[in-house]
Amino acid sequence: MRKTFNFSAGPAVLPEVVLQAAADEMMNYKGSDMSVMEISHRSALFQSIIDETEADLREVMNIPDDYEVLFLQGGTSLQFSMIPMNFMRNRKADYILTGYWAKKAYNEAKQYGQINIAASSEDKNYSYIPDCSDLDISRESDYVYMCENNTIYGTKFKDCPNSKGKILVNDISSCFLSEPMNVSDYDMLFGGVQKNLAPAGLVIAIIRKPLISETVMQGTPTMMRYKTHSDKKSLYNTPPTYNIYIVGKVIKWIKSLGGLKKMKELNERKASILYDYLDNSTMFHGVAEKESRSLMNVTFRTESEELDAAFVKAATENNIISIKGHRAVGGMRASIYNAMPIEGVRYLVDFMREFEQSGGNYGK
Amino acid sequence: MRKTFNFSAGPAVLPEVVLQAAADEMMNYKGSDMSVMEISHRSALFQSIIDETEADLREVMNIPDDYEVLFLQGGTSLQFSMIPMNFMRNRKADYILTGYWAKKAYNEAKQYGQINIAASSEDKNYSYIPDCSDLDISRESDYVYMCENNTIYGTKFKDCPNSKGKILVNDISSCFLSEPMNVSDYDMLFGGVQKNLAPAGLVIAIIRKPLISETVMQGTPTMMRYKTHSDKKSLYNTPPTYNIYIVGKVIKWIKSLGGLKKMKELNERKASILYDYLDNSTMFHGVAEKESRSLMNVTFRTESEELDAAFVKAATENNIISIKGHRAVGGMRASIYNAMPIEGVRYLVDFMREFEQSGGNYGK
Numbered sequence: 001m002r003k004t005f006n007f008s009a010g011p012a013v014l015p016e017v018v019l020q021a022a023a024d025e026m027m028n029y030k031g032s033d034m035s036v037m038e039i040s041h042r043s044a045l046f047q048s049i050i051d052e053t054e055a056d057l058r059e060v061m062n063i064p065d066d067y068e069v070l071f072l073q074g075g076t077s078l079q080f081s082m083i084p085m086n087f088m089r090n091r092k093a094d095y096i097l098t099g100y101w102a103k104k105a106y107n108e109a110k111q112y113g114q115i116n117i118a119a120s121s122e123d124k125n126y127s128y129i130p131d132c133s134d135l136d137i138s139r140e141s142d143y144v145y146m147c148e149n150n151t152i153y154g155t156k157f158k159d160c161p162n163s164k165g166k167i168l169v170n171d172i173s174s175c176f177l178s179e180p181m182n183v184s185d186y187d188m189l190f191g192g193v194q195k196n197l198a199p200a201g202l203v204i205a206i207i208r209k210p211l212i213s214e215t216v217m218q219g220t221p222t223m224m225r226y227k228t229h230s231d232k233k234s235l236y237n238t239p240p241t242y243n244i245y246i247v248g249k250v251i252k253w254i255k256s257l258g259g260l261k262k263m264k265e266l267n268e269r270k271a272s273i274l275y276d277y278l279d280n281s282t283m284f285h286g287v288a289e290k291e292s293r294s295l296m297n298v299t300f301r302t303e304s305e306e307l308d309a310a311f312v313k314a315a316t317e318n319n320i321i322s323i324k325g326h327r328a329v330g331g332m333r334a335s336i337y338n339a340m341p342i343e344g345v346r347y348l349v350d351f352m353r354e355f356e357q358s359g360g361n362y363g364k
Numbered sequence: 365m366r367k368t369f370n371f372s373a374g375p376a377v378l379p380e381v382v383l384q385a386a387a388d389e390m391m392n393y394k395g396s397d398m399s400v401m402e403i404s405h406r407s408a409l410f411q412s413i414i415d416e417t418e419a420d421l422r423e424v425m426n427i428p429d430d431y432e433v434l435f436l437q438g439g440t441s442l443q444f445s446m447i448p449m450n451f452m453r454n455r456k457a458d459y460i461l462t463g464y465w466a467k468k469a470y471n472e473a474k475q476y477g478q479i480n481i482a483a484s485s486e487d488k489n490y491s492y493i494p495d496c497s498d499l500d501i502s503r504e505s506d507y508v509y510m511c512e513n514n515t516i517y518g519t520k521f522k523d524c525p526n527s528k529g530k531i532l533v534n535d536i537s538s539c540f541l542s543e544p545m546n547v548s549d550y551d552m553l554f555g556g557v558q559k560n561l562a563p564a565g566l567v568i569a570i571i572r573k574p575l576i577s578e579t580v581m582q583g584t585p586t587m588m589r590y591k592t593h594s595d596k597k598s599l600y601n602t603p604p605t606y607n608i609y610i611v612g613k614v615i616k617w618i619k620s621l622g623g624l625k626k627m628k629e630l631n632e633r634k635a636s637i638l639y640d641y642l643d644n645s646t647m648f649h650g651v652a653e654k655e656s657r658s659l660m661n662v663t664f665r666t667e668s669e670e671l672d673a674a675f676v677k678a679a680t681e682n683n684i685i686s687i688k689g690h691r692a693v694g695g696m697r698a699s700i701y702n703a704m705p706i707e708g709v710r711y712l713v714d715f716m717r718e719f720e721q722s723g724g725n726y727g728k
Contacts, residue, residue, distance in 0.1 A: 002397050003397055004396065004397035004398065006398050006402055006403075008402070008403070008404040008407075009404070010404070010602065011401060011402055011403060011404060011405060011602065011605055012402060012404075013398075013402050014399065014401055014402055016391070019390050019391055019399050019401070020390075020391065022390060023387045023388075023390035023391060024387075026383050026384075026386060026387035026390070027380070027383055027384065027387060032368065032685075033366050033367055033368035033683075034368065034370050034377075034685070035378065035383050036563075037375060037378055037383070037562075037563035037610070038370055038372070038375055038376060038377050038378055039370075039372070039375060040372040040373070040374070040375055040376075040686050041375060041564065043372075043686065073437050073438045073439055073442070073565060074437045074438040074442065074587060075437055075587065075601045075602060076601075077586070077587050077600070077601040078437070078438065078585065078587045078588075080585075080586075080587075081585030081586065081587065081588075082585075085585075108585070108586055111583065112583070192602065194602050198401075199400075199401035199604070199605060199606040200405065200602040200603065200604055200605050200606070201437060201565040201566070201603075201604030201605075201606070201607060202565070217583070219475065219476070219581070219583050221442065221444075221445030221446075221449075221472065221588075222441070222444075222445070222472055223438060223439065223441045223442045223444075223445065224442075224445075224585070236441070237439045237440075237441040238374065238375065238439060238556065238558050238564040239564065239565075240563070240564055240565030240604065240607075241375055241563060241564050241565075242563040242564070242565070242606070242607075243565060243604075243606075246401070319397070321396075321398070322404050322407065
């Protein structure tokens, strides 16, 4: 059992049993006398890793057969260009701005076409999810873009936006596999693995097959065409094999706990410990509006920046790691991904309570 | 000591001491109570990993200060587009075709401009390195492109091509850190790490600083501008942190052996065991022309495809892994990267000798 709790927004905490298994297998994977890092991506041994990882992902997320699962490189930031380059036919798209990453995706898309802001919560520093039941979508829009969980602001969509028949693309990086979702409500889901699934360096994209087409924007690099990766089952070039291996282990861990329904229960239980405390504290309060709260990233602050800084300092000295909020929001942020044990959240809340009781003079 | 020897062209064998250290530190990196996989890329702990890795790389390669070192994602295949997108001003470039990967880079570049083949060994299935002392370079060429070590064909440049003052870009993926090289003979060196340095998922690019410019081709994704990564010291987005950590360990291992001069000696000794045997065998012979032979990838074959297949089968049954040649060449290929111990090469040659003595009926 760990004594340090890592609340980093990503790269982030991974399940101890997964790390232990990775350590145990480091010198000898399944009797091969090799590390997974060393195995050719063209070998039967690696093929079984990627096949099993995809099959397990399809099972836990209940991904319909008419969706392709792709393992990609370049980070989600590369997806911000790949999406317009692959999907823009009319050079028009609609973006829902709910935070830093959605805005970044929007700014990138602007170099490829005319982008409409279908909804935004920028007016209140992205502290809420706007109503997306009746979006003002461009008539010839190629797609609607959203980011489901907003890591920096601590908000999450509770309902799927009404894209009015347009293609709906959803960045699920920071809520990936945190709860069940209805995949067929979306045309593309994608996310970086470095929050809930594996070490950084891999993006998983789940795309409705008919969307994957030869027809892309002129000048689109071969590596940025979904078709390239789909045709070769994610083995067009050398994929990040070790990251895929860890994803596989993490999904097996989720399955062993009871799948995404159970994962959601655990995540709700963890988040409620922290939110309940915040709602009753006189020193700390939550930043995101209640009905938009994320289960993964909990943003909170005190009444003053000085007190925030004192708390971060004291917490860090007491084995609470990466609790400082993003500069765009300030205050604190506790990222409590799947792999954060409930003991970690209890430890944090106990510490916050002590800090509050000390009137901000903890340990002095 | 391993009993299995992995001759895979990449992902490939890594030093046992590096893997052991990675396993030992998996649950607790430097007393942090965290795995390197879990550490925020914005933390001081990771910053020291990337800083030290870059400093050690600069030291062993003797990289001049006016070169930037970038840690990038997307594989070398993404570089095939990034290079033209960043460097083409006149939409003209010259490519030296010495193999599959150079040809792939050439084909990708063609979608961005007018590409001249400055030299080629395609006439003899890339079994040699063409004379590049007096290349026929386009007058307005933006750069000259080469691939120093040709993994599939087992060839390597022995002299730096004369690019006649034009920018010279060199893919060093499969000879990265295998011997000393004069960095300032080139304007850009780049390579995937999955052969000599780390698990797949990271590219290291070494670029002369003045070449890194705001001015790129229209439509170049933000993630594909060298300037983006250079401005943020490879931390524009989340880099593949774990891969960078392993690179760092591998470079320290090279330093502990005595640096690149010593590495070259070791590699020459290993390669000569295999080449000497090939030159004296009546059953096996080398594929690449003698004066173009690679120290890293040794291609060889017998007189018949049937005998090749029988050898590959027998070798595989005797702990010799991934010895089959690429389909473009046939026969066999032994990739003997830095981390392949001399015992592995001796084991292979002993086995080849036994196979030869059995007249191809080994174990029957």
